[in-house]
Amino acid sequence: MAALTIGIIGAVEMDGYMTGLTNQRVDAAIANEVSDIQLHNPGFLLNQETKYLIPHAGKKADEIRKIANVKAVSVRLKGAAMASSANAGAGISINGVVPDDEYRVSDLHDHIIEGTYLNNKQKIPAVIGQKLAKKLNIGVSDKLIVTMTDSTGTITNGAFLVVGIYKTSNTDFDKSNVFVTRKDLANLIGYPTNAGDEIAILLNSNQHTKAVTKKLNTLFSAEVKSHKLIIQSWDQIQPLLKSMVDMMNYFSYLFLIIVLAALTFAIINTMLMSMMERTREIGMLIALGMNKRKIVRMVMLETLFLSIIGALVGLAISILLVDYLSIHGLDLSSFAKGLNSIGYSSTVYFQVNREFYFTTVIVVVLLAILASIPAMMRALKLQPATAIREED
Structure with a gap:
């Protein structure tokens, strides 16, 4: 749960930073430099x-x-x-x-x-x-x-x-x-x-x-x-800026995938260790008549509960942090000279699209289900007699 919470906070805050940085640059370009649309000879x-x-x-x-x-x-x-x-x-x-x-x-x-x-x-x-x-x-x-x-x-x-x-x-x-x-x-x-x-x-x-x-x-x-006469929108006037916006959106989801991929291995490792520590318990349940379907359901539900709680806690903290930084901003004044030289503000106000929150939750749940498969396979292979004799 802690790993999921920290991972999601990192992914969401990184998306908020990159989205805020690029959107501020676009807004500044439109407001001060090029406007939304221009007409020329x-x-x-x-x-x-x-x-x-x-x-x-x-x-x-x-x-x-x-x-x-x-x-x-x-x-x-x-x-x-x-x-x-x-x-x-x-x-x-x-x-x-x-x-x-x-x-x-x-x-x-x-x-x-x-x-x-x-x-x-x-x-x-x-x-x-x-x-x-x-x-x-x-x-x-x-x-x-x-x-x-x-x-x-x-x-x-x-x-x-x-x-x-x-x-x-x-x-x-x-x-x-x-x-x-x-x-x-x-x-x-x-x-x-x-x-x-x-x-x-x-x-x-x-x-x-x-x-x-x-x-x-x-x-x-x-x-x-x-x-x-030629009519151009801001993204045609400054195609490099448009490309940068698209690239930042791409990297936001790429970073999320990398974080969640790492979390997937953490979930797999955690659930496998859980199954190893509970070998005698699972063996006893099988010996008492619990069928394989219920074993699968038990492992999957346990994984889902841990993942969903970790994801919700991570999202709740992320939303609070994004709301705070969207108002007060992240002060990068020590890098102001370098940022201003490429047109970026030294104070970044975070922004996160709602779709990104929704995508994060869905992906976490799907990964949790996939990550529970190795643990389920181990539990299904257990023989009751061997499992009960397993030393702690």
């Missing part, structure tokens, strides 16, 4: 050049807002640029956004650690990541010089005032993304203020991603077929 995805605009982006955004389960929509004007200060320079992706729309689509405003988020009352504002701020050695109220190509292909420069510094769990994102207002960026590079080369869509739940993506493909089917 195919040329933009190939070249990352601002000139590949989405035709009538504002009108499309209004149509998308009418679709069920769409929570918010943001039209962005993006491009590659060089950011510099008096001390250093760095390549960046500059994001021109409408502050109110971006506030609803992205959680970036929740990650501001200095200054404020963008708003339309500020003059040429910019919000930058903490990593980039340290690299350029600038802070709030300092100027950020941006160099990029304008609509005519000419190199142009512009100065933005840093009004806020953000910090997410992804250091690569922080050091390469600058957010400004779409109006200011459009004026700098000579595009209409309502132009956009990316439409970001946030849904009420990412479980609706496939359904909404299908509706969008139907709504803009003509442009999709003529290769003027």
Whole structure:
């Protein structure tokens, strides 16, 4: 029972850790980096050049807002640029956004650690990541010089005032993304203020991603077929992240199988030892007339009772631990630098699917039945006369 309890706790907690870690990464990517769904001009995805605009982006955004389960929509004007200060320079992706729309689509405003988020009352504002701020050695109220190509292909420069510094769990994102207002960026590079080369869509739940993506493909089917528009969900934008989620799910069940396989040998060993210690008792029962069917039933029920009680105790403790860690989290701040470098938070909030609990109980019961077979076979082979003379 103790072995089962400890094994199940280990398997469930490991699943909770891996599921929580991957789900947090997906949620963070959707909330801060890619959103649930994005629309682009195919040329933009190939070249990352601002000139590949989405035709009538504002009108499309209004149509998308009418679709069920769409929570918010943001039209962005993006491009590659060089950011510099008096001390250093760095390549960046500059994001021109409408502050109110971006506030609803992205959680970036929740990650501001200095200054404020963008708003339309500020003059040429910019919000930058903490990593980039340290690299350029600038802070709030300092100027950020941006160099990029304008609509005519000419190199142009512009100065933005840093009004806020953000910090997410992804250091690569922080050091390469600058957010400004779409109006200011459009004026700098000579595009209409309502132009956009990316439409970001946030849904009420990412479980609706496939359904909404299908509706969008139907709504803009003509442009999709003529290769003027491409619609991608978060897992298509970041396939590596999707693969990691699938891999973590696979390893959760693999770890459970390994733990339960080890427990199976423990059950077999325990039941065989039990039969050896009770040889005279079983021999006496057979001599008194107990048939083989009842011997089998006795061994199987004993194994099942021990296994079910051990499994239930293990699950009860596991559920309590998962509930606690889902609220308070597991603090891995000592590994924060390494985790943040690959986009993971240093505090992991555990999550376990109900299916995993159910699967664990079923597998434990089945393994207990299988594990009782060797003990049953030994009991059935006993000869009453020999068994009764067996020394303790």
